[in-house]
Amino acid sequence: MAIENARKSVAGLLNAHPGEIFFTSGGTESNNTAILSAIRDLGCTHIITSPIEHHAVLHTVAHYASRKTISFSFVKLLADGHIDLKDLEAQLAGREDKCLVTLMHANNEIGNLLSMNVVSALCRKYNAVFHSDCVQTVGHYPIDLSRMDIDFISASGHKFHGPKGVGILYVNSNVQAKPLLHGGGQERNMRAGTENLYGIVGFARALELAMERYEQDSAYIKKLKAYMTTQLLQHLPGIGFNGDYDGSCLYTVLNTSVPQSAKSEMLLFNLDIHGICVSGGSACSSGASQGSHVINALKLDDIGVAGRFSFCKYNTMQEVDKVVEVLTGLI
Amino acid sequence: MTNSKRIYFDNAATTPLDKEVLEAMMPTSPKGLAILHPFIPLAEKPGWQ
Numbered sequence: 001m002a003i004e005n006a007r008k009s010v011a012g013l014l015n016a017h018p019g020e021i022f023f024t025s026g027g028t029e030s031n032n033t034a035i036l037s038a039i040r041d042l043g044c045t046h047i048i049t050s051p052i053e054h055h056a057v058l059h060t061v062a063h064y065a066s067r068k069t070i071s072f073s074f075v076k077l078l079a080d081g082h083i084d085l086k087d088l089e090a091q092l093a094g095r096e097d098k099c100l101v102t103l104m105h106a107n108n109e110i111g112n113l114l115s116m117n118v119v120s121a122l123c124r125k126y127n128a129v130f131h132s133d134c135v136q137t138v139g140h141y142p143i144d145l146s147r148m149d150i151d152f153i154s155a156s157g158h159k160f161h162g163p164k165g166v167g168i169l170y171v172n173s174n175v176q177a178k179p180l181l182h183g184g185g186q187e188r189n190m191r192a193g194t195e196n197l198y199g200i201v202g203f204a205r206a207l208e209l210a211m212e213r214y215e216q217d218s219a220y221i222k223k224l225k226a227y228m229t230t231q232l233l234q235h236l237p238g239i240g241f242n243g244d245y246d247g248s249c250l251y252t253v254l255n256t257s258v259p260q261s262a263k264s265e266m267l268l269f270n271l272d273i274h275g276i277c278v279s280g281g282s283a284c285s286s287g288a289s290q291g292s293h294v295i296n297a298l299k300l301d302d303i304g305v306a307g308r309f310s311f312c313k314y315n316t317m318q319e320v321d322k323v324v325e326v327l328t329g330l331i
Numbered sequence: 332m333t334n335s336k337r338i339y340f341d342n343a344a345t346t347p348l349d350k351e352v353l354e355a356m357m358p359t360s361p362k363g364l365a366i367l368h369p370f371i372p373l374a375e376k377p378g379w380q
């Protein structure tokens with residue numbers, strides 16, 4: 001009962017059918033399931049993705065491509081980090097084999113948003129399967145799946161004040177998908193294993209609250225981001241921003257770039273010492289010392305030290321002031 | 332919610348759990364989960380697990 005109520009609620013909020021919502025352990029599992037299903041069940045033999053996807057997509061694509069039965073290609077990026085839609089169309093038009101297009105709705109490091117309807121129309125035109133990692137947008141934007149012609153989307157509870165270790169995979173009712181995990185008949189045979197009941201109930205409640213408060217919370221967070229942007233520009237000459245930060249971008253993410261120097265190399269470490277928690281690159285694999293694959297893929301002429309500041313409704317203007325003050329002292 | 336000494340600007344990595352979400356997940360809370368005992372009506376059981 002509790003699980004079915006949660007499913008109904010989530011489906012209602014995303015304007016999908018309850019039968020299209022499957023609970024998983026999170027974004028990673030949902031991405032893996034969608035990609036495997038597109039290859040195994042829907043006959044895709046080529047994957048078009050981007051070099052700035054989350055590793056939950058990139059490593060999965062690389063894993064299946066290593067078997068040589070499928071191939072993949074990266075779509076070109078524009079200078080601001082957006083997907084080059086002309087290149088996407090050219091790639092789709094040039095292929096005879098069935099393609100999976102897997103492109104994230106919003107990039108978790110630079111925040112750039114994808115034109116979902118344009119990509120979806122291209123996928124339909126060329127008979128490609130479309131999956132989108134919506135982990136950074138579900139719970140942060142109203143999503144109407146009835147108006148978004150898409151085969152799979154992935155979402156994760158802990159990105160919008162829900163519990164960790166639970167997510168969803170949306171599978172369009174026109175798609176005949178099979179599971180990643182085999183065993184019991186849970187999730188209508190789509191995801192074996194005793195369900196994470198507490199997580200599922202928490203996921204649904206978090207999405208309900210996020211959507212109920214969307215107008216006020218998003219307006220507040222937008223103000224925080226705008227305030228931080230202007231304060232940084234005012235106090236830190238030479239600062240730049242990665243991605244389309246003041247355009248088609250998440251209101252929750254501001255990716256800064258400061259010129260390389262002995263001081264700035266240690267920026268994240270020094271911020272941490274001052275009690276400020278930010279991320280340099282994708283924090284989902286925190287601890288990794290290599291540079292961010294997203295920033296590297298942007299091929300910037302002038303690579304600065306990147307810092308991702310990402311906000312929520314609990315942050316305050318005073319915190320922004322404090323961070324700007326500390327940053328000014330550190331650089 | 333944010334710890335007064337630390338500033339958390341890493342919400343794209345993970346966000347703090349909302350109190351109301353936790354309440355909904357708590358078996359003891361009046362607003363919480365209605366069924367937590369394994370002795371659930373037969374009709375709702377998914378079969379052999």
Ligand SMILES: Cc1ncc(COP(=O)(O)O)c(C=O)c1O
Pocket residue numbers: 025026027028029054056104106107108133135136155156157165166167284343344
């Ligand atoms: C864009 C994106 N996709 C996928 C994931 C992985 O989701 P999960 O942690 O729920 O496995 C993350 C971060 O965790 C993410 O930011």
